[in-house]
Amino acid sequence: MYNLVVDNIYLFRTVPYIKFGIGATDEIGYDVEKLKVSKVLIVTDKFINEKTSLPSRVKQSIEERGIKAEIWDGVEPEPSYSSVKEGIKFAKDKGYEAFIGLGGGSSIDTAKAINLFTTYPADVYDYIGPPIGKGMKIPGPVKPLIAIPTTAGTGSEVSPVFVISLPEIKSKVGISADELRPTQVILDPLNTISMPPNVTASTGIDALMHAIEAYTAKPYYTRLKPKTPLERPVYMGSNPTTDTLAEKAIELIGKYLRRAFVNGYDLEARCNMLLAANIAGIAFTNAGVHVPHAMSFPIGYRKHLPHGVAVGVCGPSFLDFAVPALPEKHARIAQLLGEKIDGLSIFEAGLKASEALIKLLKDLNLPNGISAVGFSEKDIPELVEDTLKQQRLLAQSPRPISKQDLEQIFLKSLRYEV
Numbered sequence: 456m457y458n459l460v461v462d463n464i465y466l467f468r469t470v471p472y473i474k475f476g477i478g479a480t481d482e483i484g485y486d487v488e489k490l491k492v493s494k495v496l497i498v499t500d501k502f503i504n505e506k507t508s509l510p511s512r513v514k515q516s517i518e519e520r521g522i523k524a525e526i527w528d529g530v531e532p533e534p535s536y537s538s539v540k541e542g543i544k545f546a547k548d549k550g551y552e553a554f555i556g557l558g559g560g561s562s563i564d565t566a567k568a569i570n571l572f573t574t575y576p577a578d579v580y581d582y583i584g585p586p587i588g589k590g591m592k593i594p595g596p597v598k599p600l601i602a603i604p605t606t607a608g609t610g611s612e613v614s615p616v617f618v619i620s621l622p623e624i625k626s627k628v629g630i631s632a633d634e635l636r637p638t639q640v641i642l643d644p645l646n647t648i649s650m651p652p653n654v655t656a657s658t659g660i661d662a663l664m665h666a667i668e669a670y671t672a673k674p675y676y677t678r679l680k681p682k683t684p685l686e687r688p689v690y691m692g693s694n695p696t697t698d699t700l701a702e703k704a705i706e707l708i709g710k711y712l713r714r715a716f717v718n719g720y721d722l723e724a725r726c727n728m729l730l731a732a733n734i735a736g737i738a739f740t741n742a743g744v745h746v747p748h749a750m751s752f753p754i755g756y757r758k759h760l761p762h763g764v765a766v767g768v769c770g771p772s773f774l775d776f777a778v779p780a781l782p783e784k785h786a787r788i789a790q791l792l793g794e795k796i797d798g799l800s801i802f803e804a805g806l807k808a809s810e811a812l813i814k815l816l817k818d819l820n821l822p823n824g825i826s827a828v829g830f831s832e833k834d835i836p837e838l839v840e841d842t843l844k845q846q847r848l849l850a851q852s853p854r855p856i857s858k859q860d861l862e863q864i865f866l867k868s869l870r871y872e873v
């Protein structure tokens with residue numbers, strides 16, 4: 456029998472129910488009623504709860520349908536395990552039958568973690584993948600979770616992962632399993648209007664990097680064939696379905712992120728950014744993200760940077776490193792971000808992708824390289840060591856990546872020529 460060593464199969468999975476539109480949040484009572492639950496917990500942060508009417512409007516809309524709804528607003532930005540534990544303590548034994556993650560990626564991620572650890576109590580290291588944790592499989596389905604993002608970036612609303620900080624290992628880690636994917640998503644551009652420009656910028660760059668990394672992830676047909684279908688990884692590698700989504704997301708972000716940053720009330724820009732972030736999320740949660748995200752974890756953790764800033768500062772130097780693996784795709788990224796590539800060789804055109812990203816970071820007032828956020832050459836060996844711990848992500852790199860390669864990429868990311 457002809458026995459292929461590489462896998463020639465990919466799966467495409469996402470949230471079964473996504474509602475998009477201006478004012479879609481007003482229908483939350485109807486959406487919760489369909490779940491046939493009697494008590495839900497709305498997980499959000501203090502800023503959203505105290506400065507906006509959104510959580511109370513969501514609560515009211517649910518209660519009008521005769522369903523109990525409570526709010527927990529203890530979500531931390533870039534949540535640590537200790538803040539997640541507070542949420543678990545709050546929710547434990549209260550009989551919530553569904554959860555609503557309302558806010559940025561931190562709120563949606565914390566809602567996923569509370570859902571998991573109240574359904575299947577365990578030590579956090581049990582579910583973290585090796586070499587850091589035991590990589591235990593989640594025993595079964597968790598409770599329904601509705602995600603209502605108020606930023607346009609993380610893709611957490613469609614992802615099977617939550618990310619938490621672990622001070623004891625000085626890094627962030629992701630826990631990933633299909634069961635963790637929200638069951639419903641409500642995308643309402645009005646919920647993103649109040650995002651300040653710096654948050655619009657960092658979350659928008661996160662979305663762009665999701666699309667770029669999904670697009671350039673090692674193709675699915677270069678993955679080794681698993682012994683059983685069950686052993687296929689959550690991140691399958693780039694494929695024709697995710698490529699189509701990633702290209703559209705890159706194009707929309709290239710067109711609308713600057714506009715949303717400059718004028719938060721530009722509703723057309725907000726609509727397109729929310730859509731772009733969501734489809735980039737659908738792409739990366741199937742294809743995977745890789746090196747810039749792996750590099751961002753030690754950087755973001757050490758300097759308490761917003762996730763998108765940490766990912767963005769590593770982007771250009773990695774893109775240049777990866778051009779030889781996928782020059783056509785890099786050329787296409789450059790083109791979608793508005794670069795002229797006519798008359799250039801495919802390799803020269805590919806190198807324009809990093810130039811386009813550097814220009815965008817500059818226009819969004821984001822730091823120029825890791826030196827601008829306080830790192831110097833002497834920090835690089837430690838950053839490399841910690842990045843190497845993210846094997847789950849590095850495995851998706853389009854070009855095999857060694858310790859020496861990472862040192863060079865970090866070195867080049869200290870400061871970019873603009």
Ligand SMILES: [Fe+2]
Binds near residue numbers: 766
């Ligand atoms: Fe991200």
